[in-house]
Amino acid sequence: MMSENTENLKQLPLGDWHRGLGARMVPFAGYEMPVQYEGVMAEHIWTRTEAGLFDVSHMGQLQLVGEGAADALERITPGNLSALAPGKIRYTLLLAQDGGILDDLMVTNAGDHLYLVVNGATKHDDIAYLQAQLPDSLTLHHLEDAALLALQGPKAAEALAKLGIDPGEPNWPVPTDLHFMEAGPFLWRGIPLGISRSGYTGEDGFEISVPAEHAVTLAAALTELDEVRPIGLGARDSLRLEAGLPLYGHDMNADILPVEANLNFALSRARREEGNFAGAERVLAQYPDKAAKKRVGLFVDGRQPIREGATVIDAAGATIGNVTSGGFSPTLQRPIAMAYVPMDLSETGTAITVEQRGKKIACTVADMPFVPHNYHRKPKP
Amino acid sequence: MSRYFTDEHEWVEVEGDTATVGITDYAQEQLGDIVFIEVPEVGTELEQGDDAAVVESVKAASDVYAAVSGEVIEVNEALEDEPGLVNSSAEEDGWFFRITLSDKDELSDLMDEKAYKAFVDDL
Numbered sequence: 001m002m003s004e005n006t007e008n009l010k011q012l013p014l015g016d017w018h019r020g021l022g023a024r025m026v027p028f029a030g031y032e033m034p035v036q037y038e039g040v041m042a043e044h045i046w047t048r049t050e051a052g053l054f055d056v057s058h059m060g061q062l063q064l065v066g067e068g069a070a071d072a073l074e075r076i077t078p079g080n081l082s083a084l085a086p087g088k089i090r091y092t093l094l095l096a097q098d099g100g101i102l103d104d105l106m107v108t109n110a111g112d113h114l115y116l117v118v119n120g121a122t123k124h125d126d127i128a129y130l131q132a133q134l135p136d137s138l139t140l141h142h143l144e145d146a147a148l149l150a151l152q153g154p155k156a157a158e159a160l161a162k163l164g165i166d167p168g169e170p171n172w173p174v175p176t177d178l179h180f181m182e183a184g185p186f187l188w189r190g191i192p193l194g195i196s197r198s199g200y201t202g203e204d205g206f207e208i209s210v211p212a213e214h215a216v217t218l219a220a221a222l223t224e225l226d227e228v229r230p231i232g233l234g235a236r237d238s239l240r241l242e243a244g245l246p247l248y249g250h251d252m253n254a255d256i257l258p259v260e261a262n263l264n265f266a267l268s269r270a271r272r273e274e275g276n277f278a279g280a281e282r283v284l285a286q287y288p289d290k291a292a293k294k295r296v297g298l299f300v301d302g303r304q305p306i307r308e309g310a311t312v313i314d315a316a317g318a319t320i321g322n323v324t325s326g327g328f329s330p331t332l333q334r335p336i337a338m339a340y341v342p343m344d345l346s347e348t349g350t351a352i353t354v355e356q357r358g359k360k361i362a363c364t365v366a367d368m369p370f371v372p373h374n375y376h377r378k379p380k381p
Numbered sequence: 382m383s384r385y386f387t388d389e390h391e392w393v394e395v396e397g398d399t400a401t402v403g404i405t406d407y408a409q410e411q412l413g414d415i416v417f418i419e420v421p422e423v424g425t426e427l428e429q430g431d432d433a434a435v436v437e438s439v440k441a442a443s444d445v446y447a448a449v450s451g452e453v454i455e456v457n458e459a460l461e462d463e464p465g466l467v468n469s470s471a472e473e474d475g476w477f478f479r480i481t482l483s484d485k486d487e488l489s490d491l492m493d494e495k496a497y498k499a500f501v502d503d504l
């Protein structure tokens with residue numbers, strides 16, 4: 001059993017609130033964060049059937065301000081950001097000059113600036129890289145005085161509606177009018193909130209940026225609702241795995257290119273044609289299916305989960321790939337995983353052998369998401 | 382019968398030359414929802430400190446070490462279908478395996494219940 005050093009960890013605005021609710025706190029991304037309250041399985045299932053409240057305040061919230069911010073950011077991401085209408089969000093990748101993935105991020109056109117959400121473990125490196133790469137005419141603000149809450153699940157909208165959140169301006173929409181990947185400014189009891197209809201669980205839901213001083217009030221108001229419970233990072237990980245969503249530092253890193261990571265959707269057509277983003281030549285040489293390896297989903301035979309670090313082997317026992325995420329799916333009640341396999345073994349239904357602690361375990365390449373997404377998408381016109 | 386404990390949170394119930402081994406209630410609480418347990422095969426010769434079993438929770442795998450040396454003579458087959466027994470009854474129905482003790486002196490390396498309680502309270 002492990003005991004972890006909890007010294008020198010930074011505290012987030014909701015730290016004491018989590019402890020007061022009996023959360024088990026663990027070191028994560030340099031902070032003390034809640035990993036679970038009542039148990040990963042119960043919290044996971046609650047989020048899939050009701051609504052879970054996650055504290056994701058360790059993530060980096062950034063503002064990029066100045067003329068031509070979207071064009072400048074396009075030099076280091078493959079997302080079509082200059083075409084992003086106000087109030088719309090894109091998932092994109094921060095790329096190194098050789099095309100390796102430095103981070104994945106959400107970019108929102110917030111009207112007079114771009115609002116970026118980046119991973120907690122990478123945020124300081126991201127900020128340094130952005131500052132080095134972006135022109136001096138742009139200003140990058142790190143919103144260190146804001147907490148970030150994620151309300152996720154089929155009853156998230158119903159719950160949020162009960163709080164009585166007002167439009168940021170008269171005649172603007174309310175949060176529940178948003179569709180998946182839309183965002184806007186709102187007011188709750190006079191407190192300014194930035195709310196987006198997004199998340200990383202595969203469920204409908206919202207991410208709410210709130211000034212740190214009001215984070216406890218908002219979190220408490222949400223968890224007082226019958227359909228909302230606080231959920232730890234343990235269930236967040238199993239939810240995103242079921243949703244087929246890659247996690248930075250595990251399923252992606254600086255040695256992985258976007259096509260290998262199975263993120264072709266993040267290479268927009270317009271940007272592929274322009275080809276003017278970091279590492280474009282190397283990245284596009286693999287597009288759409290010319291990479292040597294690819295991230296796939298795996299169904300694992302039997303009940304034993306396979307974990308990050310297990311190896312994919314060929315018939316002769318040689319290592320030909322690696323498992324980057326794995327666990328037990330509470331929804332499917334079976335183990336699932338993500339792995340890098342050679343491209344010729346990446347078709348759905350292909351039999352794969354994984355070796356873990358000297359034991360060979362049979363797997364099958366599976367379609368992702370493992371559990372269908374439940375996003376509140378805008379109806380097609 | 383006497384029960385011994387390790388600082389790796391295993392319990393050992395000794396009756397004559399036979400020991401029954403499991404993980405403590407404290408350990409299952411720390412691990413959370415247990416979804417799979419790999420027990421050793423009957424006939425395996427274990428040395429004290431060897432990897433003896435693996436406990437998989439939703440999130441992570443943890444090794445269980447052999448608290449004492451000896452030959453595995455029986456495993457708890459109920460754990461195959463119902464690994465959650467370890468969550469609900471870690472120190473009774475959720476036992477892992479039985480072993481024939483090859484060196485009873487090793488028991489003096491272990492804690493008694495009172496010492497283990499004090500050890501856990503200090504964690």
